[in-house]
Amino acid sequence: MTMTTLLTVLEFGDYAAIVITFAGGVSFLARQQLDVHRLERKLDALLQHHGVPLPSRVSPEVQSLAKDPAKKIAAIKLHRKQNPGLGLAEAKAEVEECG
Numbered sequence: 651m652t653m654t655t656l657l658t659v660l661e662f663g664d665y666a667a668i669v670i671t672f673a674g675g676v677s678f679l680a681r682q683q684l685d686v687h688r689l690e691r692k693l694d695a696l697l698q699h700h701g702v703p704l705p706s707r708v709s710p711e712v713q714s715l716a717k718d719p720a721k722k723i724a725a726i727k728l729h730r731k732q733n734p735g736l737g738l739a740e741a742k743a744e745v746e747e748c749g
């Protein structure tokens with residue numbers, strides 16, 4: 651069966667079902683990523699509360715960029731690239747903290 655034949659056999663409802671299924675899968679994965687991020691923040695807070703030092707998530711490359719005020723945006727972009735799922739506000743705070 652060729653792709654053209656398959657496309658002529660599918661109806662609008664079939665296309666809608668495919669799109670809804672795909673969107674649901676993407677939404678589920680995004681939700682899982684948010685849940686993991688939330689758990690990481692809570693664990694970090696617990697460790698800090700008990701006096702356990704946390705390693706810095708900011709790489710030496712980002713730290714060197716953050717020292718130069720003209721390169722602060724580049725530092726934030728690199729930090730977000732190195733830490734997928736990190737929000738802009740959180741990345742900015744972490745870069746400013748180390749710079």
